[in-house]
Amino acid sequence: MLDIVQVEKSFNIGTVNEKKALQNLNFHMNDGEFVTVIGGNGAGKSTMLNVITGVYKPEGGKIFLDGQDITYLEEWQRAKYLGRVFQDPMMGTAANMQIEENLALAYRRTKKRGLSWGISEKEKEYYRQSLARLDLGLEDRMTAKVGLLSGGQRQAVTLLMATLQKPKLLLLDEHTAALDPKTAEKVLDLTRELIEEEHLTTIMITHNMRDAIRMGTRLVMMHQGRIVYSVAGEEKKNLKVEDLLQKFSEVSNGEFANDRMLLL
Amino acid sequence: MNFLNTLQAGAAQGLWWAVMTLGVYISYRVLDAADLTVEGSFPLGAAVSVVCINAGMNPFLALLVAFVAGCLAGAVTGMLNTICRIPPILAGILTMIALYSVNIRIMSDRASITIAADSARTLLMHWLPITNGTWVSILGGIVTNALLVAVLYLFFGTEIGCAMRATGQNIHMARAMGIHTRWMTILGLMLSNGLVALSGSFVAQFDYGSAMATMGQGAIVIGLASVIIGEVLFCHKDRSFAFKLIAVVLGAVIYRCIIALALQLDFLKATDLKLITAVIVVFALSLPVLKKQFAQGKLRRENERKLNGGGGTEHA
Numbered sequence: 339m340l341d342i343v344q345v346e347k348s349f350n351i352g353t354v355n356e357k358k359a360l361q362n363l364n365f366h367m368n369d370g371e372f373v374t375v376i377g378g379n380g381a382g383k384s385t386m387l388n389v390i391t392g393v394y395k396p397e398g399g400k401i402f403l404d405g406q407d408i409t410y411l412e413e414w415q416r417a418k419y420l421g422r423v424f425q426d427p428m429m430g431t432a433a434n435m436q437i438e439e440n441l442a443l444a445y446r447r448t449k450k451r452g453l454s455w456g457i458s459e460k461e462k463e464y465y466r467q468s469l470a471r472l473d474l475g476l477e478d479r480m481t482a483k484v485g486l487l488s489g490g491q492r493q494a495v496t497l498l499m500a501t502l503q504k505p506k507l508l509l510l511d512e513h514t515a516a517l518d519p520k521t522a523e524k525v526l527d528l529t530r531e532l533i534e535e536e537h538l539t540t541i542m543i544t545h546n547m548r549d550a551i552r553m554g555t556r557l558v559m560m561h562q563g564r565i566v567y568s569v570a571g572e573e574k575k576n577l578k579v580e581d582l583l584q585k586f587s588e589v590s591n592g593e594f595a596n597d598r599m600l601l602l
Numbered sequence: 603m604n605f606l607n608t609l610q611a612g613a614a615q616g617l618w619w620a621v622m623t624l625g626v627y628i629s630y631r632v633l634d635a636a637d638l639t640v641e642g643s644f645p646l647g648a649a650v651s652v653v654c655i656n657a658g659m660n661p662f663l664a665l666l667v668a669f670v671a672g673c674l675a676g677a678v679t680g681m682l683n684t685i686c687r688i689p690p691i692l693a694g695i696l697t698m699i700a701l702y703s704v705n706i707r708i709m710s711d712r713a714s715i716t717i718a719a720d721s722a723r724t725l726l727m728h729w730l731p732i733t734n735g736t737w738v739s740i741l742g743g744i745v746t747n748a749l750l751v752a753v754l755y756l757f758f759g760t761e762i763g764c765a766m767r768a769t770g771q772n773i774h775m776a777r778a779m780g781i782h783t784r785w786m787t788i789l790g791l792m793l794s795n796g797l798v799a800l801s802g803s804f805v806a807q808f809d810y811g812s813a814m815a816t817m818g819q820g821a822i823v824i825g826l827a828s829v830i831i832g833e834v835l836f837c838h839k840d841r842s843f844a845f846k847l848i849a850v851v852l853g854a855v856i857y858r859c860i861i862a863l864a865l866q867l868d869f870l871k872a873t874d875l876k877l878i879t880a881v882i883v884v885f886a887l888s889l890p891v892l893k894k895q896f897a898q899g900k901l902r903r904e905n906e907r908k909l910n911g912g913g914g915t916e917h918a
């Protein structure tokens with residue numbers, strides 16, 4: 339369903355700061371797969387998501403979604419296929435708009451916008467039910483500004499928004515990294531629930547190796563703009579954090595002393 | 603009753619300038635970018651409509667032409683910003699500068715032209731049983747602003763309107779929601795400058811009786827001053843959108859009244875107007891900060907009093 343073929347992406351080309359973020363990246367995903375992605379800082383994980391979503395256009399290579407070449411589609415054009423949750427809880431919502439208005443924006447992600455009402459009474463009932471399952475009491479605060487919510491609440495709302503219209507592909511970029519451990523756990527549970535219920539094809543970047551092992555159907559490790567390790571099925575289930583550390587030290591020739599991957 | 607007359611005149615003027623303030627509100631608050639195109643699109647609206655009126659066009663139709671001309675000016679700034687990737691402030695300045703020349707061309711190489719046929723004002727005076735021009739302006743201004751606030755309120759409740767608000771607030775999120783953010787920015791600037799040009803035409807027809815190339819000077823600051831005065835005096839953050847628009851209109855009226863009253867003072871001259879405007883804007887902009895500092899100072903004094911008075915033992 340997703341095919342990344344020989345994608346190259348560099349930053350600051352032609353300057354001393356030139357940086358190859360993706361080098362001949364090849365990645366294939368089947369329908370219904372849930373891939374967790376790990377890798378050190380600067381491995382190119384976010385950049386991979388950003389070329390999928392169209393924030394950056396690659397210098398070389400192609401990206402296909404369900405057989406359609408989306409390499410050069412504008413970001414807003416391919417948004418109708420993609421659900422996204424960012425690392426920064428502020429990024430995924432409009433702070434000065436109401437919770438229900440934010441949901442209404444998400445509800446129209448796949449639709450053409452016109453001069454009909456931005457939100458209808460019928461939808462509101464649907465949003466109320468959707469919010470109720472978050473179990474955060476937000477269904478009673480639908481007209482509150484999103485800016486009043488905590489980071490965890492905002493991330494939960496963003497997750498709901500990303501899946502309100504079923505996306506072909508759900509992209510999560512360390513979406514619990516900015517949350518305290520307890521909230522992170524809650525948001526992660528919600529993530530798993532939504533993905534399982536809706537059978538969402540998902541890529542989840544995480545810096546927590548335990549989460550990467552226990553969640554998803556496949557785990558891949560990135561290093562220097564490439565995928566260096568991929569494991570699925572029984573082998574993934576039996577994986578230990580030590581195995582990943584071992585693997586990581588192999589690919590990086592032991593230069594990982596300061597990396598936050600070690601912090602789990 | 604000189605004082606009341608002054609206030610009436612201020613209100614009459616302010617209501618026509620309020621239309622511009624609504625436009626400024628769209629760029630400054632909804633799109634979150636101070637747009638300097640205003641200084642050129644305001645006289646553009648005046649120039650275009652006066653030329654049309656003098657050529658025999660119905661003055662009310664001329665208002666519509668002014669609106670469309672303003673939309674075009676806004677589209678230019680929008681495209682400079684979104685397609686040529688010129689920062690919003692600079693894009694506005696470029697269009698503003700260009701419009702100065704364009705406006706003088708429109709007025710056949712003159713710096714100003716007088717209305718030489720029936721204006722909307724003279725027609726209204728003719729139709730309405732009111733002989734006082736100031737009251738015609740006040741009545742017409744209230745009706746016009748009420749209509750515009752209603753239309754804007756409805757528009758920003760539509761799917762496109764919501765998409766535009768989202769674009770101004772969080773462009774990353776907007777794109778992720780499949781919103782064509784470039785088009786939204788262009789459309790917003792078109793709407794904004796359309797209103798500004800409409801205001802220029804109103805002011806030319808109801809107040810100045812002419813169009814002048816320089817009449818837009820300082821318009822952006824006047825617009826911002828009005829927006830901020832309206833917000834500071836009438837609006838908390840959580841007010842509804844319609845209420846905010848009304849507050850902005852009232853802000854414009856109050857601004858004009860302040861200016862009109864200030865000019866009554868003997869030691870002030872008409873040329874001091876810009877200085878007064880700047881002072882008002884500085885005052886309005888710093889008011890939230892001053893409020894906060896005042897509140898903090900109060901807290902601190904109370905706190906110190908409590909510590910000194912209550913349990914003196916720690917200090918002893």
Ligand SMILES: Nc1ncnc2c1ncn2[C@@H]1O[C@H](COP(=O)(O)OP(=O)(O)O)[C@@H](O)[C@H]1O
Nearest residue numbers: 349350357359378379380381382383384385386
């Ligand atoms: N917008 C950018 N401009 C310049 N360099 C960037 C930009 N985005 C990412 N990079 C660089 O590309 C590399 C990969 O970054 P990223 O994909 O964010 O890594 P990860 O998400 O795996 O930590 C890093 O070296 C980073 O500094």
Ligand SMILES: [Mg+2]
Nearest residue numbers: 383384385511
């Ligand atoms: Mg990253």
